[in-house]
Amino acid sequence: MLGGRSVxxxxxxxxxxxxxxxxxxxxxxxxxxxxxxxxRASLEFIGPQTMAAITGSPPYTELFGTETVSPHTELAxxxxxxxxxxxxxxxxxxxxxxxxxDLLVATILAFTGPVVVAPAMHTEMWEHxxxxxxxxxxxxxxxxxxxxxxxxxxxxxxxxxRMAEPEAILEAVIxxxxxxxxxGWSVVVSAGGTREPVDPVRFLGNRSSGKxxxxxxxxxxxxxxxxxxxxxxxxxxxxxISVVPVDTAAEMAAAVWEAAAGCDVAVFAAAVADxxxxxxxxxxxxxxxxxxxxxxxxxxxxxxxxAALQPRPFLVGFAAETGGTAAAAGKLTAKGVDVLVANDVTxxxxxxxxxxxxxxxxTAGGSEExxxxxxxxxxxxxxxxxxxxxxx
Ligand code: C5P
Numbered sequence: 001m002l003g004g005r006s007v008x009x010x011x012x013x014x015x016x017x018x019x020x021x022x023x024x025x026x027x028x029x030x031x032x033x034x035x036x037x038x039x040r041a042s043l044e045f046i047g048p049q050t051m052a053a054i055t056g057s058p059p060y061t062e063l064f065g066t067e068t069v070s071p072h073t074e075l076a077x078x079x080x081x082x083x084x085x086x087x088x089x090x091x092x093x094x095x096x097x098x099x100x101x102d103l104l105v106a107t108i109l110a111f112t113g114p115v116v117v118a119p120a121m122h123t124e125m126w127e128h129x130x131x132x133x134x135x136x137x138x139x140x141x142x143x144x145x146x147x148x149x150x151x152x153x154x155x156x157x158x159x160x161x162r163m164a165e166p167e168a169i170l171e172a173v174i175x176x177x178x179x180x181x182x183x184g185w186s187v188v189v190s191a192g193g194t195r196e197p198v199d200p201v202r203f204l205g206n207r208s209s210g211k212x213x214x215x216x217x218x219x220x221x222x223x224x225x226x227x228x229x230x231x232x233x234x235x236x237x238x239x240x241i242s243v244v245p246v247d248t249a250a251e252m253a254a255a256v257w258e259a260a261a262g263c264d265v266a267v268f269a270a271a272v273a274d275x276x277x278x279x280x281x282x283x284x285x286x287x288x289x290x291x292x293x294x295x296x297x298x299x300x301x302x303x304x305x306x307a308a309l310q311p312r313p314f315l316v317g318f319a320a321e322t323g324g325t326a327a328a329a330g331k332l333t334a335k336g337v338d339v340l341v342a343n344d345v346t347x348x349x350x351x352x353x354x355x356x357x358x359x360x361x362x363t364a365g366g367s368e369e370x371x372x373x374x375x376x377x378x379x380x381x382x383x384x385x386x387x388x389x390x391x392x
Pocket of ligand 1: 190249268269270271272273274299300301302303304316317318319320335
């Protein structure tokens with residue numbers, strides 16, 4: 001999610017500083033390169049060596065007396081996003097006042113990108129008129145605030161002021177980087193492989209894991225869209241994803257058709273069975289009865305049903321091919337989609353079940369190859385393309 005991104009983590013002097021270590025680790029795990037600025041007060045709560053071990057580089061602590069000529073402008077030029085966690089009342093006050101007399105606030109003032117702030121303090125301090133004023137100023141300055149949340153505080157107290165959990169801060173960093181460019185969009189995604197019953201315990205299925213569809217749904221939600229994910233597979237959790245679990249092509253069709261009316265974009269990442277047993281056996285087939293004759297019938301074409309809507313949403317189809325992606329070229333017009341994403345599922349390391357994919361993307365303007373990369377990266381690139389296409 002943060003592959004290739006440079007994240008500057010500012011740690012200030014509150015007891016929640018110990019959780020900044022876990023946040024740093026989650027940022028690194030998400031693919032970011034992380035550098036850390038620690039204020040002097042934060043060093044009372046957590047050792048710089050901890051941050052160095054997690055991020056691979058020693059934290060910056062001083063504005064003056066370092067070998068670097070201008071640490072604040074260099075760090076500001078390096079970062080794609082700055083996240084301050086925990087942010088004390090004092091640091092927020094200095095940010096709101098533009099008081100750049102320490103390395104962290106000086107760097108924030110020299111930085112033009114998104115800044116995420118995760119406040120942590122006692123309830124009385126959070127509710128004090130001075131902090132209220134500062135929060136209003138920071139929000140007006142475009143700072144992304146995440147939390148605080150209610151819960152146990154330092155010294156055995158309880159109430160509002162606890163730092164948001166590292167996972168929520170990570171989500172806020174991702175959202176801040178993408179700028180919420182899909183906010184206001186309603187998106188439907190089909191994912192996973194359908195299962196068509198042969199008898200009450202057996203089905204005709206396929207090898208789709210749902211990972212590509214999940215990545216498409218999650219990146220859309222993270223970029224601000226309201227997503228309906230119709231899937232046969234385990235789904236990601238996100239406040240803007242509503243999951244409709246289904247099993248068969250018929251169930252998927254009913255759910256997608258209901259959700260797609262009036263939506264802005266529909267993405268068909270599911271591997272839908274083209275045929276299903278016409279008369280599934282009501283009881284388990286028995287070996288003793290010998291090999292059954294299973295008559296098949298066609299399933300509904302879910303995509304075609306949505307393509308026929310008036311007005312129809314922007315449509316993205318997928319084509320899982322074997323033996324190259326050239327055969328998918330005709331599907332752009334045959335299926336009536338705006339974008340067709342084709343992959344060769346027989347290539348090792350990509351496609352069904354894998355965390356990576358390599359695809360050929362067909363649009364009315366031609367085709368492009370997207371080389372092997374994570375399914376998250378493919379999903380983000382696909383949304384970039386849809387944003388461009390829909391703005392024309
Ligand atoms: O199987 P095929 O390559 O034709 O699938 C192309 C696209 O059509 C895929 O996006 C798939 O999700 C969608 N599809 C569908 N309903 C079907 C079969 C395929 O929506 N019954």
